[in-house]
Amino acid sequence: GLPDLLFCEVPYEDFWMGSSKNKNDLHHDPQAYDDELGQTEKYKFKNTKVGDKYYITRYPITNAQFDAFAQDENGYRNNEWWTEEGLTWRGEKRANEKYGGVFDLPNHPVVNVSWYEAVAFCHWANSRWQIADGESHIANRKLQLWRDGKVDDAILHPSSFILRLPTEAEWEKAARTSDGRKYPWGLDITSEHANYSDTRVNATSAVGCFPKGTNDYGVLDMSGNVWEWCETKWVGDYSDYVHQEDNSLQGDSRRVVRGGAFNPDGRDVRCAGRNNDNPGNFYGNQGFRVVLSPA
Numbered sequence: 001g002l003p004d005l006l007f008c009e010v011p012y013e014d015f016w017m018g019s020s021k022n023k024n025d026l027h028h029d030p031q032a033y034d035d036e037l038g039q040t041e042k043y044k045f046k047n048t049k050v051g052d053k054y055y056i057t058r059y060p061i062t063n064a065q066f067d068a069f070a071q072d073e074n075g076y077r078n079n080e081w082w083t084e085e086g087l088t089w090r091g092e093k094r095a096n097e098k099y100g101g102v103f104d105l106p107n108h109p110v111v112n113v114s115w116y117e118a119v120a121f122c123h124w125a126n127s128r129w130q131i132a133d134g135e136s137h138i139a140n141r142k143l144q145l146w147r148d149g150k151v152d153d154a155i156l157h158p159s160s161f162i163l164r165l166p167t168e169a170e171w172e173k174a175a176r177t178s179d180g181r182k183y184p185w186g187l188d189i190t191s192e193h194a195n196y197s198d199t200r201v202n203a204t205s206a207v208g209c210f211p212k213g214t215n216d217y218g219v220l221d222m223s224g225n226v227w228e229w230c231e232t233k234w235v236g237d238y239s240d241y242v243h244q245e246d247n248s249l250q251g252d253s254r255r256v257v258r259g260g261a262f263n264p265d266g267r268d269v270r271c272a273g274r275n276n277d278n279p280g281n282f283y284g285n286q287g288f289r290v291v292l293s294p295a
Contacts (some may be wrong), residue, residue: 010217013045015043018272019270058218059221096112102203113288142154197265207226234256
């Protein structure tokens, strides 16, 4: 019952998160917004105590993949997958509302999906990832992995990894790699790298159809196409991020969205670009991707 997901491997290593307007700093960026400022040292992942890498889907979750959840009789309407606030928000809704036209094509990123719905999808998908093999234990699972320009297999024990939304830091690390680059592929952006305002598509595009936009980890569509929900609660900048970072799922706090979409300009689709939204909101340019992280 788990839809096919293709992952890329990302190391849990310290990296420069955010931006600086100081011309003497390594990550000086005159396009930086104020909410990207304040990081005084490298971001240090806390998950390194339990694992040295995580896996992020190569593309945003597609309509076809989300529909597996929406149409499953034990999926969208199962209260078990929802947070308390999400369950109140959902009410009697049958499933996410389709946006219409090309936005609903099976290989386009799912849009019109709230943070609550994205979290519920992750809980449902994680239950499928963890499913027992019919014996008295959970067997190792084969993970589809993009490695060295082709699909490869990795064998993981399901109980060692959890499928969920990426944290803001995991999202930025997967996009930016280890050198603090401006865009996933480097310094400059053109209409061949991503689906953003200058590309003039004015709608979502099939995931992965901008191969020049790939980075060292093999991830695509991190810039443009759709804004992507993150697990993390929004804070205004990085000045006290080590104490303010909150990835808990309960509550109705505003949540981080990353990556830009098909309609913003090049400034908003930079790796360091940040935005936020109410977890119950949903739009035609907002979707998500998932990670497998050490349990």
